[in-house]
Amino acid sequence: MDIERWAWAGQERYPGFCLSFVRDREPAAVAAALGAGSTAVMTLAEAEQAHPISERGALLRLGDRGPWTFCFEDRAPIANRAPAIARLSQDTRLLQVTKSGDGMVIVRDVVDGRKVEMFEPGTAPRAGASLHPRIAALAGKHPAIVAALAVVGDEAGVDLDRDTLEGPLATAWSTLNEPAVRR
Template sequence: MDVEQWRWAGQERFAGFCLTFVQNREPAAVAASLGADSLTLMTLAEAEQAHPISGPGALIRLGAFGNWVFCFEDRAPIANRTSAITRLSEGTRMLQVVKSGDGMVIVRDIVGGRTMEMFEPGGAVYVDGPLRPRIAALLPANSRIVAALAVVGDEVGAGLDRATLDGLLATALSRHNEPAGRR
């Protein structure tokens, strides 16, 4: 497990984001589940120019690792909303790490709409499972977000460094008005 590739997530520039991994889906299907109907290959700089942060919507950046699709949202995320989680996990497994602007970290493992595990690393446990002790083993030597991402990344066989996230990825803007209820 490579903790170093996730160090970017602990930097102040990345105050909040949602990183979702969905198994056995195509990027277009994940985007459609989040209310985006077209994907364009763009770098992050191109995406930010085409969809300024001052405008409405969730900027969705997608890529794939083996049979997993990742969806990265760092402004107005919607993949962490209850109805989106239900759609994304329907008939498959979804792993998600959310870092809120205040530093709270939530890890979710959802299979077919059913919460298998949900907790705050080093904090509250809502539904316990096998990821929590793996993450706990990396604390306090690593921040909660870095530990969570390292373990979830290991689980799906993915490593996301900033060069990948800043580079060319399938990109869409969703203006879908997702209900705010959380799981």
């Protein structure tokens, strides 16, 4: 695990976002589950020009590594909404890290709609937790968001650096409006 590859998450450029990892799903299927139409390969600069921040909706940046597809949303995330979580995890596993604009971090591990783990780093781990103690071990030395992403990324076998997120990725736009997650 290369925790430094996740250092971008603690920077001001990313005040809030949702990063989802979905096992055994193609990027187009993840985009469709989030209400987006077709994907097109774009750099971040091209995507931001095509979909300005003033436009209402979610910008989905997708890629795949081995059996996992990742989806990064840094404005108006929808993947962390209950109906989207159910769709994304149906018949598979969803790992997700959400950082809200106020800095709160939520980690989810969901298998076929069943919540395996959901926690905020810094809280006491529950018995049988897998990701939580691993994140807690790193959180003392690194920001909680960086520790959470490093552990979840390690679980999925995916490291994402800033160059990857800004480079060419499958990109889609969704205007899906779903209710917020209730905890």
